[in-house]
Amino acid sequence: MPRVYLGPAGIPKYVAKARGTLDAVRVVREVGLNAMEVEFVQGVRMSRELAKEVGRAARDYGVRLSVHAPYFINLCSEEADKVERSRQRIVESLDRAYHMEAWIVVVHAAYYGALGPEECYDRVRRELERAYSESGIGSGVYIGVETTAREGQFGTLEEAVRLAKELPFALPVIDWAHLFIRGGGSVNYGSVLDMWTREFGGAHMHTHFTCVRYSSGKFVDEHEPLDYGTPPFEPLARELQGRDVVMTIISESPLLERDALLMKQVLEKYGIALAES
Numbered sequence: 001m002p003r004v005y006l007g008p009a010g011i012p013k014y015v016a017k018a019r020g021t022l023d024a025v026r027v028v029r030e031v032g033l034n035a036m037e038v039e040f041v042q043g044v045r046m047s048r049e050l051a052k053e054v055g056r057a058a059r060d061y062g063v064r065l066s067v068h069a070p071y072f073i074n075l076c077s078e079e080a081d082k083v084e085r086s087r088q089r090i091v092e093s094l095d096r097a098y099h100m101e102a103w104i105v106v107v108h109a110a111y112y113g114a115l116g117p118e119e120c121y122d123r124v125r126r127e128l129e130r131a132y133s134e135s136g137i138g139s140g141v142y143i144g145v146e147t148t149a150r151e152g153q154f155g156t157l158e159e160a161v162r163l164a165k166e167l168p169f170a171l172p173v174i175d176w177a178h179l180f181i182r183g184g185g186s187v188n189y190g191s192v193l194d195m196w197t198r199e200f201g202g203a204h205m206h207t208h209f210t211c212v213r214y215s216s217g218k219f220v221d222e223h224e225p226l227d228y229g230t231p232p233f234e235p236l237a238r239e240l241q242g243r244d245v246v247m248t249i250i251s252e253s254p255l256l257e258r259d260a261l262l263m264k265q266v267l268e269k270y271g272i273a274l275a276e277s
Contacts, residue, residue: 001244002240002244002245002246002247002272003247004240004248004272004273004274004275005034005035005064005248005249005274005275006033006035006249006250006251006260007028007033007034007035007036007037007063007248007260008036008037008251008256008257008260009037009039009068009208009250009251009252009256010036010037010038010039010256011024012027012028012031012257013257014255014256015031015261016031016257021038021046021050021054022050022057025054025057025058025061025063025065026057026061027257028061028063028257029061029062031257032261032264032274033063033257033260033264033274034063034064034274034275035063035064035249035250036063036064036066037065037067037106038054038065038066038067038096038100038102040067040068040069040070040089040092040096041068041070041071042070043070043072043089044070044089044092044093048095048096048099051096051099051100052099054100055099055100055101058100058101062276062277064248065097065100065101065102066097066103066104066206066248066250067093067096067097067100067104067105067106068106069089069090069093069105069106069107069108070089070093071108072085072086072089073086073089073090073107073108073110074110074111074113075087075109075123075124075127075154076109076110076112076113076115076119076123076124076154077110077111077113083127086127087127087130087131087134090105090128090135091131091134091135093105093107094131094132094141094143095135095136095137097141098135098137098141102141103140103141103204104141104143104144104173104204104206105141105142105143105144106144106173106208107144107145107146108148109124109128109145109146109154109155110123110124110153110154111152111153112152112153112154117154117159120154121159121162121163124154125163125166125167128143128145128163128167128170129167131143139169142169142170142171143170143171144170144171144173145160145163145164145170145171145172145173146160146172146173146178146208147160147172147173147174147175147178147179147182149175149177149178149181149182149212149220149221150221151182156182157172157174157179157182157192157195160173161195161199164199164200165199171203171204171206173206173207173208174192174196174205174208175207175208175252176189176208176209176231177209177211177212177223177231178208178221179192180219180230181212181219181221184218184219185214185218185230189235189236190239193239193240193245197243197245202245202246203246204246204247205246205247205248206248206250207247207249208249208252209233209236209249209250209251209252209253209263210226210252210253210254210259211223211225211227211228211230211231212224212230212231214230223252223253223254224253225253225254225255225258225259226251226253226255226259226262226263227262233262233263234266234269237263237266237267237269237270240267240272241270241271241272246275249263251263
């Protein structure tokens with residue numbers, strides 16, 4: 001049977017309101033969820049001491065934490081200072097994740113720009129290795145290379161998998177909506193799950209889920225509530241049935257924990273209960 005961790009990308013505010021990240025851990029558990037992604041998307045503004053407090057609360061409440069690094073990262077920028085600042089944001093995210101005992105830091109790594117895909121890949125690999133070394137954490141936290149939606153953005157499924165096979169501290173982060181967009185409105189959940197088992201065995205699989213908007217003849221990376229319906233969540237729940245996989249599903253819906261709870265209902269329909277710890 002699958003072991004599933006499920007929760008919001010950020011602080012709950014729809015089913016129950018939380019007063020900041022520390023309180024959010026309690027609220028996540030009290031509404032019936034068991035995971036939360038701490039969002040540093042506008043910058044790493046959390047102290048180490050608060051990170052430690054959040055980690056203690058997560059241990060007490062049985063909530064599995066992950067971190068999303070700032071959006072303002074482009075390791076393939078033509079401007080050296082932007083690359084430096086991007087790497088430093090990853091270093092700071094790794095540091096806070098380590099102190100809060102979060103298991104993975106999700107990163108949007110780069111845009112191809114003038115480098116092109118292969119040169120950009122080599123740059124991303126070097127800069128991630130440097131960031132991990134500069135963080136000084138040694139081990140215990142993965143860098144999660146997120147699959148992305150835009151054609152000019154580093155992060156195809158193949159790139160994320162290749163990096164993870166080459167870097168011992170990296171894992172792909174599967175953003176189902178982004179795969180759906182890159183697939184022109186289609187995602188084969190079973191095929192991705194089969195790939196994961198083949199390439200990564202029993203490694204924990206970190207994923208994001210939201211529905212996305214259809215606009216001007218194509219699917220675009222604009223998040224919609226779960227009842228919008230594309231991509232559909234139920235086929236993923238159906239594919240998880242009977243698989244020996246450990247998965248975190250982070251709700252990136254605009255309705256955060258409300259839609260995470262709807263996902264929980266769908267999982268339960270297929271006999272999948274959330275993991276106890």
